[in-house]
Amino acid sequence: MSLQQPKTRQEYQRARRVIPYGVNSNFRYWGDDDTLVVTRGEGAHIWDADGNRYLDYRMGFGPVILGHGYSAVAERVAQAVRQGGIIFAMTSTSEIDLAERFTRMTGMDKVRLANSGTEATMHALRLARAHTGREKFIKFEGQYHGMSDYFLYSTASSPRGSHGSPRNPVNVPASSGLPKAVAGYVVNLPYNHPEILESTVRAQWGDLAAIFVEPTMGNAAGILPQAGWLETIRKLCDEYGIVMVMDEVKTGFRLARGGAQEVFKIKADLATYAKAMSNGFPLAAIGGRDAVMDTLEPGSVAHGGTFTGNLVGVTAALATLEVFEKEPVHETINARGQLLMSGLGEILGDAGIPHHLLGLPAMFGIALGTAEAPVDYRGYLGSEMALYEEIMAGLIQRGVMPELDGREPWFLSYSHTENDIAETLTKFEDVVREAKR
Ligand code: PLP
Helix, strand or coil: CCCCCHHHHHHHHHHHHHCHHHCCCHHHCCCCCCCCCEEEEEECEEEECCCCEEEECCCCCCCCCCCECCHHHHHHHHHHHHHHCCCCCCCCHHHHHHHHHHHHHHCCCEEEEECCHHHHHHHHHHHHHHHHCCCEEEEECCCCCCCCHHHCECCCCCCCCCCEECCEECCCECCCCCCHHHHHHEEEECCCCHHHHHHHHHHHHHHEEEEEECCCECCCCCECCCCCHHHHHHHHHHHHCCEEEEECCCCCCCCCCCHHHHHHCCCCCEEEECHHHHCCCCCEEEEECHHHHCCCECCCECCCCCCCCCHHHHHHHHHHHHHHHHCCHHHHHHHHHHHHHHHHHHHHHHCCCCEEEEEECCEEEEEECCCCCCCCHHHHHCCCHHHHHHHHHHHHHCCEECCCCCCCCEECCCCCCHHHHHHHHHHHHHHHHHHHC
């Protein structure tokens, strides 16, 4: 059965004629019959072109942490735009205000802005290379750090069975069009395997500029770091002069005000932020320790962009961070997310479906059908992904919208109410019963 109703189908066909596959990001393509077209959002809900309302758990792939069209943010942005320009090619006082608030909340010493997570990780990699004078870096299988060539290996798009031996992994390209030589700079390793990481670093440290890590697997169902994992990365980076880069594009300002670094009590040398920082307005940041950030220097180490520091994103971030400081946003999301996770687990348990709830309440996933909870991407790929997708499609048809693909976590916002959670659980129970049949 198609997820598209008549008006949505018609709009999708219109999109298909002028936009490749009808989407502005490949991740939004669900197939010709199932890709939806939305018209608006409000709070925790979105509406498709047929006027169907969905309770949204995708929240734009994570950024919309307060709710769609959240007035405290939207009105501040509208006011800023009306008041007198948004881009001056000079530092504005609002950028200084934001940098002060950002560094206070994240514990980073300094910050530079960018416009997307892709830009932030790209700049962080260059900075780490400039700082160390080395060229290679480690990332982990199933982790996604954006669209630049260096990071498009063994992402959360790579299929089961493609990664080679965990002790000697293969870099799996996520796209055509990547120059062959680029793969030579990237070392992909399985997540949560300290002994493999340690032996690789001891053998290759002289070439390694950085270890990039998503502190929870934000592109692989939210899998958590096992005890000691992030600490091992920290220790090896200290020992061998490697820059530890935490990619907090999904976790930053979402798991807690101070992001994953606050939750796991590990400080990175550099950290990249985007999504929840500005409730969906495009803005990103590279924060870090003085010693690394000070490597940035006009004329020697490049960072820039016409739109960096534009006042639409900056004002949105200022307003969003202000709400975080004044209201119990994270406490509320965590409590409701916990309620939701427990309820989903109970329903699956009652139905006799083996399952593991992964991640943290603000951003969690579910692995179906595995005996053990997966601790890395390979483990997640061994779960019953087709059954998961079938259940999610059933939920979407009933007006509740998590991502179809279980690698993308469920995202909660401050606008999700306890009634929304109750509605989700009732519908989930219904779908699970049907799937079992
Ligand atoms: N890093 C992580 C951990 C992400 O999840 C993403 C996107 O989902 C990115 C980087 C890239 O961010 P953007 O899509 O804003 O370029």
